[in-house]
Amino acid sequence: MKIGIDGGALSITDDRLKVGVYRVAYNLIKDLPQIDNKNSYRVYSFSRGEQGTPLTKSKNIEFVQLLRPGFQKVWQPVELIKRPVDVYLGISQSLPYTLYDIKKIGFIYDVGFLDHPEFYRDSFYALSWQTAALIKRSDHIITISKASADSIMSRYHVPKEKITVAYLGVEKQFHPTGKKHRRKNPYFLFVGSLKPGKNVPMMLRAFAKFLASTTTVYDFLLVGSDYWLDPGISATINSLGLQHRVHIAGFANDDTLSEYYRGATALMSVSLIEGFGLPVVEAMASGCPVIGSTIGSLPEVVGSAGILVDPESEDTLVGALESVTNDTSKRELLKQKGLARAKLFSWELFARKVSSVIASVSSRP
Numbered sequence: 145m146k147i148g149i150d151g152g153a154l155s156i157t158d159d160r161l162k163v164g165v166y167r168v169a170y171n172l173i174k175d176l177p178q179i180d181n182k183n184s185y186r187v188y189s190f191s192r193g194e195q196g197t198p199l200t201k202s203k204n205i206e207f208v209q210l211l212r213p214g215f216q217k218v219w220q221p222v223e224l225i226k227r228p229v230d231v232y233l234g235i236s237q238s239l240p241y242t243l244y245d246i247k248k249i250g251f252i253y254d255v256g257f258l259d260h261p262e263f264y265r266d267s268f269y270a271l272s273w274q275t276a277a278l279i280k281r282s283d284h285i286i287t288i289s290k291a292s293a294d295s296i297m298s299r300y301h302v303p304k305e306k307i308t309v310a311y312l313g314v315e316k317q318f319h320p321t322g323k324k325h326r327r328k329n330p331y332f333l334f335v336g337s338l339k340p341g342k343n344v345p346m347m348l349r350a351f352a353k354f355l356a357s358t359t360t361v362y363d364f365l366l367v368g369s370d371y372w373l374d375p376g377i378s379a380t381i382n383s384l385g386l387q388h389r390v391h392i393a394g395f396a397n398d399d400t401l402s403e404y405y406r407g408a409t410a411l412m413s414v415s416l417i418e419g420f421g422l423p424v425v426e427a428m429a430s431g432c433p434v435i436g437s438t439i440g441s442l443p444e445v446v447g448s449a450g451i452l453v454d455p456e457s458e459d460t461l462v463g464a465l466e467s468v469t470n471d472t473s474k475r476e477l478l479k480q481k482g483l484a485r486a487k488l489f490s491w492e493l494f495a496r497k498v499s500s501v502i503a504s505v506s507s508r509p
Contacts, residue, residue, distance in 0.1 A: 145183045145184075145230045145231065145506060146183070146184050146185075146186060146228075146229040146230050146231075147176075147183055147184070147185045147186070147229060147230065147231050147232075147233065147502060148169075148185075148186050148187075148188065148224065148229035148231070148232040148233065149169075149172070149173060149176075149185060149186070149187045149188070149232075149233045149235060150169075150188060150213060150220070150232075150233065150236050150238075150240070151169055151173060151187035151188055151189040151193065151194075151207070151214070152169075152188070152189055152190060152234055152236055153165045153166045153168075153169040153170075153235070153236060154166070154169050154170065154187070154189045154191075154193030154194060154199075155189045155190050155191040155193045155212075156172070156193070157191075157395075158371070159395050160369035160370065160371045160395045161369065161371060163336075163337065163368075163369065163422075164422075165236055165237070165253070166234065167312070167315075167422070168235055168251070168253075168312065168358055169235055169236075170197075170199070171491040171493065171494070171495070172233075172235065172328055172491075172495055172498060173185070173187055173194075173205070173311060174197075174198050174199050174491075175491055175492055175494075175495035176440075176495050176498065176499060177202035177204045177205040178202055179370055179492065179495055179496060179499060180499050180502075181204055182504075183204070184204045184205070184206070184445065185202075185204060185205045185206070186206045186208060186227075186229055187199075187205065187206070187207050187208065188208050188210055188215075188220050188223065189207065189208070189209060189210070190209065190210055190211060190212035190215045191209065191212075192207070192209060194207050202366060212449075216236075216238065216240045217240065217241065220240040220386050221240050221241050221242050223242065224240070224242050224244075224246070225242070228244060228364040229246065229333055230246070230247060230257070230506060231246070231247040231248075231249065231502050231505060231506050232246055232247070232248050232249070233249050233251070233498070233502075234248060234249065234250045234251060234278060234282070235251045236251070237250070237251060237252055237253060237271075237274060237278065238274040238275075238277070238278055239277065239278050239281055247283050247505045247506055247508070248280065248281060248282045248283050249282060249283065249284050249285070249286060249498075249501060249502065249505055250278040250281070250282035250283055250284075250285050250286070251285075251286050251287070252275060252278065252279075252286075252287045252292065252296055253287070253288055253292065253419040253420070254287075254288075254289075254292050254295070254417065254418070254419025254420075254440075254441075255275065255292065255295045255296060255300075255420065256300055256341065256416075256417035256418075256440075257271045257272065257405075258272075258295075258299055259295075259417065260341055260417055262340070263339070263340040263341040263416075266337065268344065276300070279296070279300050279302060279372060282306075283505050284306055284308065284504070284505050285288060285302065285306055285307045285308070286307075286308050286309075286310050286497075286498060286501060287307060287308075287309055287310075287419075288309070288310060288311060288312055288419055288420040288439075288441070289309060289311070289419060289420050289441035289444060289445065290309055290441075290475050291441040291443075291444060292309075292419050292420075292421075292441060292443055293307045293309050297307065308497065310490070310494050310497035310498055310499050310501075311324060311420070311445075311489050311493070311494060311497075312420050312422060312425070312489065312491070312494055313425075313489050313490040313491030313492070313493065314422070314425045314426055314429045314486060314489050314490065314491075315398050315426070315491075316452065317398040317399055317401075317402045318398070318401075318402050318405065318425075318426045318429040318430045318486075319402070319429060319430065320406065320429075320430055320431030320479075320483060321401065322403070322406060323403050323405055323406070324406040324407035324494075325365065325400075325403040325404045325406070325407035325408075326407055327407075329361045329362055329363045330360070330363070330409050330469075331362060331363040331364060331365050331407070331408055331409060332351065332362060332363055332364045332365070332369065332408060332409055332410055332411075332412055332465065333362070333365050333404055333405065333408035333409075333410070333411045333412065333427075333432070334347060334364070334365070334366045334367065334368070334411070334412050334413065335367045335368055335401065335404070335405075335411065335413070335423035335426070335427070336367065336368045336370050336413065336423050337369045337371065337372055337390070338342070338366060338368055338370050338372070338373050338374055338377055338417075339371075339372035339373065339374055340372075340374045340376070341415060341417040342374070342414050342415045342416075342417075343379050343414055343415050343416045343437075343455050344366065344374060344376070344380075345374070345376040345377060345379075345380040346414065346455065346456070346458060346461075347364075347385065347412050347414055347461065348377070348380045348381060348386060348390065349366070349380065349384065349458050350459075350461035350462050350465065351364050351386070351389075351390070351412075351465070352384040352386060353458060353459070353462045354462050354465040354466065355389065357462065357466065358466070358469065359391075360469070362409070362469075363390070363391060364386075364387070364389060364390045364391070364412075365391050365393050365404065365408070366390065366391070366392045366393065367393045367394070367395075367396050367401065367404055367415065368394075368395065368396075369383075369395050370392070370394065374435065375409055377392075401426070402426075402430055405426060405427050405430035405431075405432040406431060407428050408427075408432050408434070409468060409469060409475075410426040410432065410433040410434065410435050410468045410475075410478075411423065411424065411432050411433070411434050411435065411464070412435050412459060412461070412465075413427075413434065413435070413436050413437065413442065413455055414435065414436065414455045415437050415438060415440065415442070415455065416436045416437070416439065416440075416455050417440075417443055418437065418440035418441050418442050419440070420441050420445060420448075421436070421440075421441055421442050421445050424436055424442060424445055424446055424450065424484055425445065425489045427482070428446075428449060428450070428482030428483065428485050428486040429482075429483070429486035429489075430481065431479050431483055432479070432482070433450065433451075433452045433468050433475055433478035433479055433482065434446055434449065434450030434451070434478070434482060435450060435452075435453060435461070435464045435465070435468070436450050436451070436453075437452065437453065437454075437455040438452045438453060438455065439455060445484055446485070446491075448481065449481035449482045449484070449485035450462045450478060450481075450482065451467065451478070468503050
């Protein structure tokens with residue numbers, strides 16, 4: 145059986161964008177052909193994104209380079225007509241139009257654009273149209289958390305049996321032993337795209353209140369892509385006079401990022417929208433205590449291994465910051481529980497779940 149995969153995300157060259165779907169594409173395309181040697185895989189991209197990576201090691205995988213303009217609307221359909229596949233994986237939350245009978249598995253990461261359209265002003269209509277079309281045309285849907293599955297079923301009236309939840313994994317660089325990032329002051333950490341919806345201004349306000357309540361000087365490091373930079377971040381830093389306490393470190397590769405996690409007092413990830421929350425799993429795997437949000441996927445991902453707070457309550461977050469700094473035994477407990485929790489998430493398990501869905505969908509009449 146031949147499996148087609150949308151590998152457009154592999155063509156990303158800007159490191160700031162090598163998150164989310166890129167990580168899913170890279171790890172799924174790396175692991176699927178290795179755990180499934182009965183089928184062959186054909187990956188469509190618009191550059192040689194696989195060159196020099198482990199993706200070239202499997203014998204049952206073929207990379208097909210197509211033109212970028214019209215990549216999904218024109219060239220993938222043309223290629224699929226010329227050389228059909230049995231099952232197609234739409235891992236970019238969209239599907240190309242095809243003119244023949246083919247089993248389609250659509251991936252949806254979250255539908256937060258429906259709850260907070262104000263954060264998606266430039267992409268709302270494209271996301272809405274693509275997601276609705278994917279749901280209508282997919283034989284099955286894979287999503288990355290039960291929270292996202294519930295939203296999809298509620299918003300789009302999708303039957304439960306048409307959706308499978310497959311948790312994402314964590315890279316091997318994230319573990320508790322190794323070099324730690326060190327600086328003059330202890331620090332809290334945020335990791336992720338610095339975009340609206342991540343709720344960074346609220347975390348900054350809570351951090352300022354925390355600083356006023358403690359005699360110890362702390363820093364707050366913001367690590368991640370500024371590609372969709374929330375203008376409220378700089379405005380909040382300036383209005384609260386946090387220029388010397390808050391440091392925007394920018395994008396960091398996994399090796400550097402693991403050092404940030406290991407050295408941090410705790411990770412703050414109190415977002416308003418979250419389909420899964422890779423940074424909280426990375427933090428737990430690195431032995432870093434987690435303070436997460438009570439909404440979206442974070443409660444099911446973090447479980448009891450972290451502190452969960454209302455993302456609209458600054459005072460509750462202040463209490464969590466005080467808790468992890470004043471109670472060393474609680475911090476150690478969170479570290480140990482996080483390490484155990486992180487073992488539930490692996491890219492191999494993710495690929496195996498996807499492989500089982502492929503087998504199920506392909507067997508249907």
